[in-house]
Amino acid sequence: MSAQPPVRDRILASATTLFDATSIRSVSADKVIADAGTTKVTFYRHFPTKDHLVVAYLEDQLARLQAAIGRERADGLDACTVLLHLAAANGDAACRPGFRGCTFINAAAEYPADGMVRTAVGRYRAWLHGVVAELLAELGVGRPDAVADQLIMLRDGAMVYGFMGDPSAVTDSLVTAGRAIVAAHLDAPLSA
CATH class of the missing domain: 1.10.10.60 (Homeodomain-like)
Structure with a gap:
């Protein structure tokens, strides 16, 4: 036993x-x-309270994401590869059976802006923005914070589309659109 x-x-x-x-x-x-x-x-x-449980749930989800990115960075993966892996992970999530949308977007929609749950969502959003902006800066993207905003908006839309539309289209569309956004802000073309 x-x-x-x-x-x-x-x-x-x-x-x-x-x-x-x-x-x-x-x-x-x-x-x-x-x-x-x-x-x-x-x-x-x-x-x-149940809200404390929800915060722990969100923090656990964030810790898993941070660990995955940390492993990729520790393995020496370049910024472009890590960004592509982020896009693929989001696409894979949107394609899994029973997908109900992004955990963090759903939590934000279900709770008021001034509570502990939304604060936990805010920590995730700040972390995600920071990671994406850092990776973009490594790629030589001009205005990495603004481009990170664009990529995160694209990701958010992809998560909703995966729940409401055709999840099989998410990964390819997310990668293609994300590459176009990044390429528009680079001096040199992206590698394959």
């Missing part, structure tokens, strides 16, 4: 599965508690 993960991890894993399957707002704390096989007392010891 294998040991169960710590209860906080079990609660977070249950929340992730349930949130990803429907939406954050539609999943009650009671449903997470039942799915995790714990008690209300234990749940609230780890997460004083």
Whole structure:
């Protein structure tokens, strides 16, 4: 018999599965508690409110993304490759069965602007913008912050399109449009 993960991890894993399957707002704390096989007392010891659980969920998603980018950078991948991998990862997410849109966009849509959940979304957005701008600067793109805004808007639209439209078109379209945006701000052409 294998040991169960710590209860906080079990609660977070249950929340992730349930949130990803429907939406954050539609999943009650009671449903997470039942799915995790714990008690209300234990749940609230780890997460004083459902919003605290949602923040932990978002922070976990962000940590996974940061780790993936960190591994790519540690492996010595060039900025262009990392940007292409980001686009492909977003396209792959939009193509997976049951995709319901970007975790962070959905959370922002479901919560008020002045709460802890939107603050967590803001941390993700700031991190993403910083990473994209840094990669663009490495490529020699003029005005990397402005171009990062453009690429992130493109990515956001692709995530919505993947949920609302034809997900199979997302990856190629995202890469093609992203290359056009970057190329428009480069002095030298992008490599293949």
